[in-house]
Amino acid sequence: MAETLTFRELRGERVREIVSRSFGLMLLLVACVVFFSASSPYFLTSSNAFTLFRIASESGLIAIGMAVVIASGGIDLSVGAIFSLSSVMVGVLYTHGVNIWVSVVLAVLVGLVCGLFNGLVVVALRIHPLLVTLGTLALFRGLALGISNGSGIAGFPTSFEFVGQAYVGLVPEQCLFWLGAIVIAVLVTSRTAAGRSLVAVGANETAARFSGVRVPLVRLSVYGLSGLLSGVAAVIYTSRVLSSRADAGNGLELLAIAAVVVGGASIQGGQISIVRTTLAVIAIAMIPNGFVLSDYSTSWQYVAIGVLMIVAVVFNEGLASRLWRLVVRPRRGRTGTSRN
Amino acid sequence: MWRTSFRRRGTLVAASVVATCTLVTACSTNTPKAAEGGSSSGASASKTIVLVPKQTSDPFFTAAESGAKEAAKALGYTIDYVGPTTADAAGQVTTLESALQQKPAAITIAPNDPDAVAPVLKKAMDQGVVVSSFNADAAKDARQFFVSQASDEGIADAIVDTMAEQTNGEGTFLLVTSTATAANQKTWLAMMRPYIAQKYPKMKIAQVIPGNDDPATVLQVTSSYLSAHKSDTTGVWVIGGGMSGAVKAQQQLGIDPKKMPVAGLCIPSDVRADVHAGLIKNCVLWSPADTAYADIYAIDAMIKGTYPSTGTGTLDAGKLGTLKIKDNVVEVGDPITFTDANIDQYQF
Numbered sequence: 090m091a092e093t094l095t096f097r098e099l100r101g102e103r104v105r106e107i108v109s110r111s112f113g114l115m116l117l118l119v120a121c122v123v124f125f126s127a128s129s130p131y132f133l134t135s136s137n138a139f140t141l142f143r144i145a146s147e148s149g150l151i152a153i154g155m156a157v158v159i160a161s162g163g164i165d166l167s168v169g170a171i172f173s174l175s176s177v178m179v180g181v182l183y184t185h186g187v188n189i190w191v192s193v194v195l196a197v198l199v200g201l202v203c204g205l206f207n208g209l210v211v212v213a214l215r216i217h218p219l220l221v222t223l224g225t226l227a228l229f230r231g232l233a234l235g236i237s238n239g240s241g242i243a244g245f246p247t248s249f250e251f252v253g254q255a256y257v258g259l260v261p262e263q264c265l266f267w268l269g270a271i272v273i274a275v276l277v278t279s280r281t282a283a284g285r286s287l288v289a290v291g292a293n294e295t296a297a298r299f300s301g302v303r304v305p306l307v308r309l310s311v312y313g314l315s316g317l318l319s320g321v322a323a324v325i326y327t328s329r330v331l332s333s334r335a336d337a338g339n340g341l342e343l344l345a346i347a348a349v350v351v352g353g354a355s356i357q358g359g360q361i362s363i364v365r366t367t368l369a370v371i372a373i374a375m376i377p378n379g380f381v382l383s384d385y386s387t388s389w390q391y392v393a394i395g396v397l398m399i400v401a402v403v404f405n406e407g408l409a410s411r412l413w414r415l416v417v418r419p420r421r422g423r424t425g426t427s428r429n
Numbered sequence: 430m431w432r433t434s435f436r437r438r439g440t441l442v443a444a445s446v447v448a449t450c451t452l453v454t455a456c457s458t459n460t461p462k463a464a465e466g467g468s469s470s471g472a473s474a475s476k477t478i479v480l481v482p483k484q485t486s487d488p489f490f491t492a493a494e495s496g497a498k499e500a501a502k503a504l505g506y507t508i509d510y511v512g513p514t515t516a517d518a519a520g521q522v523t524t525l526e527s528a529l530q531q532k533p534a535a536i537t538i539a540p541n542d543p544d545a546v547a548p549v550l551k552k553a554m555d556q557g558v559v560v561s562s563f564n565a566d567a568a569k570d571a572r573q574f575f576v577s578q579a580s581d582e583g584i585a586d587a588i589v590d591t592m593a594e595q596t597n598g599e600g601t602f603l604l605v606t607s608t609a610t611a612a613n614q615k616t617w618l619a620m621m622r623p624y625i626a627q628k629y630p631k632m633k634i635a636q637v638i639p640g641n642d643d644p645a646t647v648l649q650v651t652s653s654y655l656s657a658h659k660s661d662t663t664g665v666w667v668i669g670g671g672m673s674g675a676v677k678a679q680q681q682l683g684i685d686p687k688k689m690p691v692a693g694l695c696i697p698s699d700v701r702a703d704v705h706a707g708l709i710k711n712c713v714l715w716s717p718a719d720t721a722y723a724d725i726y727a728i729d730a731m732i733k734g735t736y737p738s739t740g741t742g743t744l745d746a747g748k749l750g751t752l753k754i755k756d757n758v759v760e761v762g763d764p765i766t767f768t769d770a771n772i773d774q775y776q777f
Contacts, residue, residue: 131531131532143526241518243545330522330545331548336519377524380511384509386485387511387512387513387514388514391514
């Protein structure tokens, strides 16, 4: 079928693909906004929107890294552990007399190094990233626990509040970091050769290699990027709560993977949409926020997250596109040549 | 060329949704802003008190919720019981950040980490929200007062006395704590030691082992210790959670719990069967319901301006009578000793 398609028809296929893959996400977003707005007068306000973005920016940054890793055909389960290790590093370095901003830079570098370590093991030893990062999840969180001895570190200088507690006008500081990362990621993935190499590696590694893409380099950099963003998110978190603990970022990896998948990317790789991943992060963050504001028992919020995620993924993966074909195909005719 | 267009269409779909959301958000900004203006004279216009437990599913905190609701009903407030489902400091912060959006009259919290919740609590105080802590304290400059369940001295003394009366004030004991780093355990232990030395010089703590607040861990550590020290152990103190584990350890090793008493701090729901069966004669705890009840009365006093401005004085706390306040710590009173006769009155 594909061999007879013209460019125009191919474009039609891609548009349909994009729309159908976004369908679950759009449904989730609209459902959340409508439902929570109806159940709480405090939900749909600009002030709550910024609170929501503020809370979501840490997982949002990590989800960008995850989207890139998944697009390359990999997965990174260690992001939450890197997050906790970087957070603990800020605290430990600062309490040992290192300047706070030097500590921050070093903590972000620790994130980068952890990520590169993941990438190196994946590339050099050719072990499946699921196994590698499952191992480093335990390793990095263990390091965080060991270094901090399991207790919290507090007593940061007030100047450090700038990263995670300051506002520029109405906009929380960390949203600007997040927005910056989104813009850069969108430009790189959609406009550069690096972005095309990334998707090529995820879609078909062999074809990518024969096309001259340096596959190991791409692999190494995606894990490095993921670690780096986890480190940045950890610094924001540490500033937001002005303390660091090894139990920070528990379960962040699952949240990030969920955001990428709800955003319509295939878990098998070869696709990326930073914008949709970001919208999914916001949609998922709306649920706990909405539960608190609507006076629903917060014990049930995971049920809501679970159900909505399954619905979104089912729509993204199949049901919606099948419906699309059912409704649209007969009207357009079988040959497709008369289309547009 | 087709690449660019499909991308445009894809982005278009996403962008339109963002635009719609933003638009709707922007349009509706006016209503709450108006409400905000009205309440700027004092957040007390709201009658909502947000109560954040260490974790929502713990029966200890659901008991606190019921005590808070009883006081709230009497004083005309509503309680919003929200928090993380696991004892997670970051989860409490996120919950509070969302909860602040509804501009509550007050926030009261049992912090999982005194420092991690401090920034958001300070933000709440800046907005005119009354902030207190109960069960565990927050950083002192991040709350207006702390409601202490019972004085640490009272707890430490009761732990020692209840065991001493079962062993005639003598013997060698195993002591199981919660976790190695828990601040309250360290405090109580530091108070128990001099009290024992002074009042019961023939009592001796042979070893201190953490039991992680969990019956399974308490069972495991007690069992390991007793298999080696069965003959020279007089009794087992448990001052963290999970006391029922110690009784099970004795049973598995064929020890009669009536001859080697288990005493200390307990959660009634954990030991109810053992207390009724006579395997535990008595154990001690405070009432989370009373703590939260007193907390709501103190919040009400703060809102109405009757709370002592110096931070030291008294508080009229409804059915609990008059309570002492010292340096912004509200003292609820003595711990409760649970026995076969009264344990069923405490449903947590």
